[in-house]
Amino acid sequence: DGLYLDGTVGGGGHARMMLESSKKCRVIAVDRDPEALVEARRVLADHRSRVRFVSARFDRAVLDPEIRDRGLDGVLLDLGVSSHQIDSDDRGFTFRRGVKLDMRMDAEGPDATTFLAEASEEELTHVFRDFGDEPRARRLAREIVKRRVKEPLESSDDLVAAMTVSLGHSPSIKKKARIFQSVRIAVNEEIDALEAGLPALRDVMKAGGVMTVIAYHSVEDRAVKSAFREWSRACVCPAELPACMCRGHALGETLTRKVLRPTDEEVKRNPRARSARLRAWRRAA
Ligand SMILES: C[S@@+](CC[C@H](N)C(=O)[O-])C[C@H]1O[C@@H](n2cnc3c(N)ncnc32)[C@H](O)[C@@H]1O
Structure with a gap:
């Protein structure tokens, strides 16, 4: 029984498990990518009467009337990109050769080429350093700013070429994956969506409802960890206040004292799960 939100339904694997378990x-079933919803509809066809599909960012799904009226018994966010998105060259997420850069999960907002053309050197540096863990972030940002004066960076090869010059050698697969991931996070404003979505979804959960988040990047995981920790504290007053002036009670409890990582067996079956980190939190009665 109950009403659950899969805020990142993707190919429908998790949603199917939810529907089959009860x-x-x-x-x-929410996804910001209309192509994902087409696939999820197909995968979940047997459960059609118990699923409703919503094309939206999960932080905006809280505006849904059924969610507002009934409240949620559980929320799942499996963040990041889907295999379908990364494997389809025409979506422009990949560093494979000759791919036109795009990286948008939905049709909203500027694509990766526009982002690389318009972001300031400062912003590019922040994105490569904080979302791409790149020690030479500033050099790469400068190289992009220099190149884009002559012509825009339109393909995966253009971005890899800028990396090759700024790093002084041809980048490893891992390095390419990190830099492309950092651009994707920026293009889709993924951290903003997460930081807006966590408290908004918490507030539409019923007492006892559980929120589970799977993150693939340290910045995402830090945002989840710190939100769950803050919600689980009775007092959030600054230390210098002589008496508690805040809500004075915890909003719920963190269920994962330590972050859960996939087992070796799971990683063998699904190598893309290797960086997954799962945390869960339960809303108080
Ligand atoms: C890792 S996949 C989810 C896979 C899914 N759990 C499954 O079982 O197939 C992530 C999905 O979340 C979607 N997504 C990412 N950020 C989102 C957001 N802020 N709002 C809605 N969907 C989002 C992506 O479009 C992608 O389809």
């Missing part, structure tokens, strides 16, 4: 529950 024959009575209903799932609201």
Whole structure:
């Protein structure tokens, strides 16, 4: 029984498990990528009567009338990019050769080429350093700013060429993956969506409802960890206040004292899960 939100339904794998684990529950299946919803509809066809699909960013799904009226018994966010997105050259997420850069999960906002053309050197440096863990972030940002005066960076090869010059050698696969990931996070404003979505979704959960988040990047995981920690504290007053002036009670409890990582067996079966970190939190009664 109950109403659950899969805020990142992707190919529908998790939603199917939810629907199969309880024959009575209903799932609201959200994704910002319309192509993902096409696939999820196909995968979840057998459960059609108990799923409703919503094309939206998960932080905006809280505006849904059913969610507002009934409240949620559980929320799942499996962040980041899907295999379908990364494997389809025409979506422009990959560093494979000759791919036109795009990286948008939905049709909203500027694509990766526009981002690389318009972001300031400062912003590019922040993105490569904080989302790409790149020690030579500033050099790469400068190289991009220099190149884009002559012509825009339109393909995966253009971005890899800028990396090759700024790093002084041809980048490893790992390095390419990190830099492309950092651009994707920026293009889709993924950290903003997460930071807005966590408290908004918490507030539409019923007492006892559980929020589970799987993150693939340290910046995402830090945001989840610090939100869950803050919500689990009774007092959030600054230390210098003589008496508690805040809410004075915890909003719930963190269920994962330590972050959960995939087992070796899981990584063998699904190598893309290797960086996954799962945390869960339960709303107080
Ligand atoms: C890792 S995949 C999810 C895979 C899914 N759990 C499954 O079982 O197939 C991430 C999905 O989340 C979507 N997504 C990422 N950020 C989102 C956001 N802020 N709002 C809605 N969907 C988002 C992506 O479009 C992608 O389809």
